[in-house]
Amino acid sequence: MNQPIQIFSEIAPLKRVLLHRPGAELENLMPDYLDRLLFDDIPFLDQAQKEHDFFAETLRNRGVEVLYLEDLAAETLTTTGAKEAFLEDYLNETTILDEEIRNEVRNFFLSIEDNRAFIDHTMAGLKKSEVEISKASNLTAIVETEYPFLIDPMPNLYFTRDPFATIGHSVSLNRMYSATRRRETLYGKQIFTHHPMFARNETNFLYHRDETTRMEGGDQLILSDKIVAIGISQRTEVASIEKIAETIFATEPSFEHILAFNIGEERKFMHLDTVFTMVDHDKFTIHPEIEGELSLYSITKHKDSVRVFEEKDTLENILCRYLDLPEVLLIRCGGDDLAAAAREQWNDGSNTLAIAPGEVVVYDRNTITNRLLKEAGVKLNEISGSELVRGRGGPRCMSMPFIRE
Template sequence: MAGVQVKSEIGKLRKVILHRPGRELLNLTPDSLERLLFDDIPYLEVAQQEHDAFAQKLRDNGVEVLYLERLMADVIRDNRQVREQFIDQWLDEADIHTPYWRGLCKEYLDSHYADAQALVDKTMEGMALSEFEIDRSNMLVDLVSGPTEMIVDPMPNLYFTRDPFAMIGNGVSVNRMYSVTRRRETIYGDYIFKYHPDFAGTPRYYTRDSSFRIEGGDILNINDHVLAIGISQRTQPDAIDAIAKSLFNDETSTIDTVLAFDIPKSRAFMHLDTVFTQVDYDKFTIHPGILGPLTVFEITPDGKGDIRIKEMDSDLESILAKYMGHSVKLLQCGAGDRIAAEREQWNDGSNTLCIEPGKIVVYARNNVTNDYLYKEGLDLVVIPSAELSRGRGGPRCMSMPAWRELLV
């Protein structure tokens, strides 16, 4: 299973990339929550226990679990040149440009984090002023900064591996993220898809230095010919135009239709996968707020290297049925109870990870939705979620499939 293969949302999952929450969560503070896109501070010890339970459930179902941080450590472990290149790029994107602080940071990383895994973990954790033994009278900015001032912000959203890059067929989109605080997350994917022996050479359909924003939570592989992408709070239509052209003009891609779903631009509808995910051949979990008239744009190649766009005004069920070639059933978060739906949607009741057709990973806390899904014949793999859910992302958000079996 070298390379990647993801041509559906429901094919039997064989390989997945996760990130185990680390010390980056310890550098969240009440004052930094809004900037770092969190509503609360997860308790790290319990979050790790919950995440370990998630990973073990996947292994128990025949899934090979890869960790983002370990893949990145593999890349730099025996290659000094790539290690130095990575540190320089990480410092650049952390806005560490003054010769004084740049020199201090590089010396600190080299002297304290010679081990590749320790270095990668540290770059994710961030760096505080208090870690450095310096004469703070040399610079005004150091004198006015408190000892808990972060020189480099942590990356607490990293355990949502769905967003920084996204597998499409046998290729990958290395994304440009919506928020400045998340843009550094895509460095790791960039290096892994350049240098890691298991992933180097994977076709790229989008790159992190592109002009427009797109995130993996908005990208759904409907089948080997149809890709759905949300026009959302975090993904721009210009990026969808660009990725469609890239897919249509790449001979390694089988995608011939991109559906752009215009969804509300709000945190509650952050990504397309927060409002619907596929759970079986003919079933989707959905947030009731997306029901009713929906604007979707069909993007196809024009035969001359460009794209043709057609606007469609229809409902979600009809659109999915048309492009999947059969009728579908939409299973509402909260089982149709609007109050339960809004409460459980806040904890990602519609955000499920399909392990194989009809078998999905869900958060334990969404009991109303889960009971309903059981009654609809689905096989639920239930994971604890008291702390993981504080980051506002569900099982699909926390996972990036790298290999799924082809559907027959």
């Protein structure tokens, strides 16, 4: 484990992972502003934390070291000026234009002496009622007077897979689809640049948050040490895949092919890993609704350039060819029942987290998909997710692997 990032597989035994335990940011969700924050409902925080703690303990019981985003971020703030520098980046990502208000907000955050409490509060957002604001000096500063927040909460942060993703020994620090999630990547930038675990090796970034086209980690799957799958989706653009392909091929020499899955731009699909995940060397979960419609393209390293082909074959045959397998099994989310498939995909039945070949973590509520996984010989570690699932993400969404064997 001399490399802090080592991800060349979706299924190799998981050794170290990053999570974020849901916090006060969930209690700052309000019914009138759910769309703004990409939520459909408001989870009950106490229960969501119990479910998340059980998820973390399930991983620990299987030999996985669990790290927390909020802890690592706080541990980067110990040097002189580090907190102030992070706060300036953070404030630059807000909509606060009035300099007087910005100074008040800056003073509020810098008054929080404990680094972990400081990080927690940046994640939770800032209500107008928490800060003494003198009269605003310009019109822009006083519009939206009914809106209760100076700085929005970040309720999606417990889906640590999306803001940054690990590929090989490198990091894709992503440009998020929605402005409300772009601040999340600040924590990744801070950790991978300044935390001692990563700074001593100088992290290689395959993509950066300042790129102009969007990319999210739920669309990035590592099928083998040669194959990366990336979804063309609501959250990831074609141009982003072309950009990252160049940097992957240039700096991660083991990878030879990128398979681009065009899954469409519907919110119910959102990311590739909500409709397709790898659970064993030759087994995959899939949402049946994308099977017939799926367009798939291969981007292949060729000397000093890349070649792009549209794959004209079944998904099974394409996977067999690229992964050098005699056959593969596609396990349908919800089976052949369209109603069950829609319901269980909405509840992240396809969003499995492999912690070893043929062993996964799943939500217990997706009973049909889970039965089919068991029948296929996959070992399940079931967790409750009645509150966590309200954010529309499952075990893979909630985990960012750092090291697999």
